[in-house]
Amino acid sequence: MTGALRLAALLVSAVVVFLLPAQVPALYGAFTVIAILAVAAYGLDIVLSDLGEVSLAHTVFFAAGAYATGLLATRAGAGSWATLGAALLAGVAIALLLGLITLRLREFVFSLVTYAATVVAAALAHNWNFLGGSDGVSGIPTFDLSIGPLALTARNDAELWPFAFALLLVTLYAVRQFRRSRPGAMAMMVHLNPRLATMSGIDVRRVRLGIFVLSALFSAAAGWLYAYQRAYVGPDLFETYFLVLMLTAVVIIGKRLLLGPLLGTALIIGQERFLSFGGDVNAVILGGALIVALAFLPGGLASAFTGLAARVSTKKDPREDVVDA
Amino acid sequence: MTSRRQLLRATAVGAFALAAPARLRAADPIKVGALFPLSGGAAPQGQHVTQAIEIAAAMVNEAGGVLGRPVQIIKRDDESTPAVGVSRANELIAEGVAVIIEGWNSPVTLATQTVIARAGVLDITAVSKADPILTGGGNPLAVRLNSSNAQDGRVIAEHLKATGAKRIAFLTQNDAYGNGAQASIEAQLKAVDHVWEKVGEEKFPFAQADFRVALTNIRGVNADAVVAINANEGSGLPALIRQARQMRLRGEFVTAVGTVAPSVISVAGEAANGIIGADIYFPNVEPFASNPVNQQFVKRAEEGIKYTPDKFMALGAAALQVWAAAANELKTLEREAIARRIRGGSFKGTVFGDVSFAADGQMQSSHHLFSVKDGKIEVRT
Numbered sequence: 067m068t069g070a071l072r073l074a075a076l077l078v079s080a081v082v083v084f085l086l087p088a089q090v091p092a093l094y095g096a097f098t099v100i101a102i103l104a105v106a107a108y109g110l111d112i113v114l115s116d117l118g119e120v121s122l123a124h125t126v127f128f129a130a131g132a133y134a135t136g137l138l139a140t141r142a143g144a145g146s147w148a149t150l151g152a153a154l155l156a157g158v159a160i161a162l163l164l165g166l167i168t169l170r171l172r173e174f175v176f177s178l179v180t181y182a183a184t185v186v187a188a189a190l191a192h193n194w195n196f197l198g199g200s201d202g203v204s205g206i207p208t209f210d211l212s213i214g215p216l217a218l219t220a221r222n223d224a225e226l227w228p229f230a231f232a233l234l235l236v237t238l239y240a241v242r243q244f245r246r247s248r249p250g251a252m253a254m255m256v257h258l259n260p261r262l263a264t265m266s267g268i269d270v271r272r273v274r275l276g277i278f279v280l281s282a283l284f285s286a287a288a289g290w291l292y293a294y295q296r297a298y299v300g301p302d303l304f305e306t307y308f309l310v311l312m313l314t315a316v317v318i319i320g321k322r323l324l325l326g327p328l329l330g331t332a333l334i335i336g337q338e339r340f341l342s343f344g345g346d347v348n349a350v351i352l353g354g355a356l357i358v359a360l361a362f363l364p365g366g367l368a369s370a371f372t373g374l375a376a377r378v379s380t381k382k383d384p385r386e387d388v389v390d391a
Numbered sequence: 392m393t394s395r396r397q398l399l400r401a402t403a404v405g406a407f408a409l410a411a412p413a414r415l416r417a418a419d420p421i422k423v424g425a426l427f428p429l430s431g432g433a434a435p436q437g438q439h440v441t442q443a444i445e446i447a448a449a450m451v452n453e454a455g456g457v458l459g460r461p462v463q464i465i466k467r468d469d470e471s472t473p474a475v476g477v478s479r480a481n482e483l484i485a486e487g488v489a490v491i492i493e494g495w496n497s498p499v500t501l502a503t504q505t506v507i508a509r510a511g512v513l514d515i516t517a518v519s520k521a522d523p524i525l526t527g528g529g530n531p532l533a534v535r536l537n538s539s540n541a542q543d544g545r546v547i548a549e550h551l552k553a554t555g556a557k558r559i560a561f562l563t564q565n566d567a568y569g570n571g572a573q574a575s576i577e578a579q580l581k582a583v584d585h586v587w588e589k590v591g592e593e594k595f596p597f598a599q600a601d602f603r604v605a606l607t608n609i610r611g612v613n614a615d616a617v618v619a620i621n622a623n624e625g626s627g628l629p630a631l632i633r634q635a636r637q638m639r640l641r642g643e644f645v646t647a648v649g650t651v652a653p654s655v656i657s658v659a660g661e662a663a664n665g666i667i668g669a670d671i672y673f674p675n676v677e678p679f680a681s682n683p684v685n686q687q688f689v690k691r692a693e694e695g696i697k698y699t700p701d702k703f704m705a706l707g708a709a710a711l712q713v714w715a716a717a718a719n720e721l722k723t724l725e726r727e728a729i730a731r732r733i734r735g736g737s738f739k740g741t742v743f744g745d746v747s748f749a750a751d752g753q754m755q756s757s758h759h760l761f762s763v764k765d766g767k768i769e770v771r772t
Binding site for chain 1: 430431468470472473474475477478481482485497498501502504505506509510521522523527528529565566568570
């Protein structure tokens with residue numbers, strides 16, 4: 067497929083996806099949540115796929131964005147532009163701190179420290195009255211990005227969907243451009259061959275820190291919009307549900323695939339919304355999907371399909387030869 | 392040529408056909424959403440509350456329904472998770488429910504109440520206790536049936552004053568519920584002019600089941616009364632009661648309102664004998680035992696689901712009864728009108744008897760102290 071054709075196909079797909087909930091209004095809620103949580107998962111995807119580290123702290127960045135939004139909106143009456151800035155700032159600040167702490171750490175120890183950070187953050191959220199304690203922060207006002215006479219508000223999922231879709235498109239574009247950029251190439255080199263990266267004059271620690279902070283921006287932005295979607299933020303944002311969802315979304319389709327986290331999130335949320343078997347069974351399905359993806363499909367569903375397609379075409383070839391003969 | 396009789400018959404058939412949609416509409420059920428945990432750790436309680444709402448709906452339907460239409464309960468599982476609760480609330484809203492009765496877990500209620508309010512659907516919280524449900528601004532027309540921390544604190548404070556407990560120790564769950572409940576008891580002790588001294592205070596997380604270190608510290612302070620605030624009715628509170636007995640803790644053992652259910656006594660065994668508690672509903676004790684509406688409710692539950700209703704079930708049933716009474720009286724399903732009728736209003740003939748609500752939407756409960764004797768709850772008159 068030529069580049070122009072591919073672009074046209076992508077544009078048509080995007081338009082169809084955007085307009086689909088208008089035909090089936092029951093999809094607005096699911097599509098909005100898929101878009102938001104997919105953006106959160108892209109933050110983790112960059113660290114996992116490009117830096118090669120399994121971060122278990124991305125729920126903290128997600129929650130930081132949501133809490134910054136909830137606190138500023140309810141206590142200072144801040145608008146959605148201000149809360150967006152605060153959410154990104156909160157995510158970056160925490161990522162910077164955690165990134166500096168984990169600068170020398172690799173693989174298992176890195177994951178363990180990031181998990182510990184999540185536990186500490188959850189305990190703080192549960193017990194610190196400033197953050198609302200275990201009651202969280204409720205009564206977040208409606209989403210409002212209006213600029214002058216241009217009204218950009220959203221009171222429900224149907225009205226929030228265009229904003230969630232726009233955030234998703236911006237994220238997809240940013241991730242695509244990042245992977246084609248020099249920092250993206252440096253991240254891959256740091257991931258695949260840190261010694262070569264050092265010999266090539268790349269400051270490995272600086273690259274790692276930069277990627278970590280960049281990834282937090284996506285998860286924090288998702289937290290910002292999620293706070294408005296739910297109108298409430300609480301310590302449940304630190305629960306393993308969000309962490310397992312993000313991890314599964316990233317690995318189930320295949321790492322470093324631009325649409326991977328989006329399709330993974332859509333699969334998970336779609337099952338929960340439209341094929342739900344109750345909380346316990348859903349948790350088993352989500353956890354089971356993560357286990358299967360990691361243990362049996364290291365390349366994700368995409369590589370499994372590619373392998374299957376290759377086998378089919380290998381089996382098909384001899385027959386074609388016979389026919390040709 | 393068409394005869395006059397044929398013309399009349401045709402007119403009658405036509406009129407009947409035209410009237411049919413309206414008659415069908417009148418018979419269409421009014422959908423009521425029930426949003427509680429139906430899976431996970433709180434599933435048994437959530438299912439019981441939902442069943443209680445269905446029993447109350449059957450009672451309302453037999454009495455003529457709401458606006459002449461039957462009530463249909465549509466239940467959804469919030470999975471004790473705010474994110475899921477919001478999704479399920481949106482599903483109920485899309486189903487066109489007239490009211491959503493919800494709330495086992497406070498964070499889930501806090502997450503769903505804004506979504507429900509913004510959709511213009513009436514929201515009645517049955518069980519969740521967090522104060523911000525009424526004061527947080529998420530739903531300006533909030534209504535809650537379970538007692539508030541302030542109401543609960545009063546009855547415990549009055550008991551401590553009546554027994555002359557001067558040296559009081561607290562064993563408190565370290566979260567918004569536990570700290571709020573303790574603060575309320577302390578405030579009410581001051582409000583009732585009781586002179587007392589806090590001689591001990593031990594905090595623990597919700598999931599804790601080993602209290603021996605904390606109990607050793609409390610035993611050392613020789614308290615007249617030990618107030619235990621532990622909402623972990625499945626494992627934490629029974630373990631705390633058993634360990635307190637094993638360590639021969641001195642002083643009266645007073646539990647927070649609504650935490651000692653029959654299941655807690657069953658797990659704690661003999662150790663539960665002698666503990667003091669308080670609650671707002673007992674199925675077979677006066678004034679509930681002689682209330683015909685409660686009698687019918689208890690009978691239907693015992694026959695239908697083989698379970699004697701507890702307070703949580705009574706709260707669910709009463710939520711539906713209050714809504715139905717308000718809708719029938721006002722002859723409307725409109726959210727604001729019904730909410731304003733309930734807030735600050737009174738209702739007769741619920742499983743709680745005659746009930747009234749404060750202007751902020753909080754149902755006014757009547758607390759009853761009880762002690763546990765021979766494994767049974769004995770309500771004090």
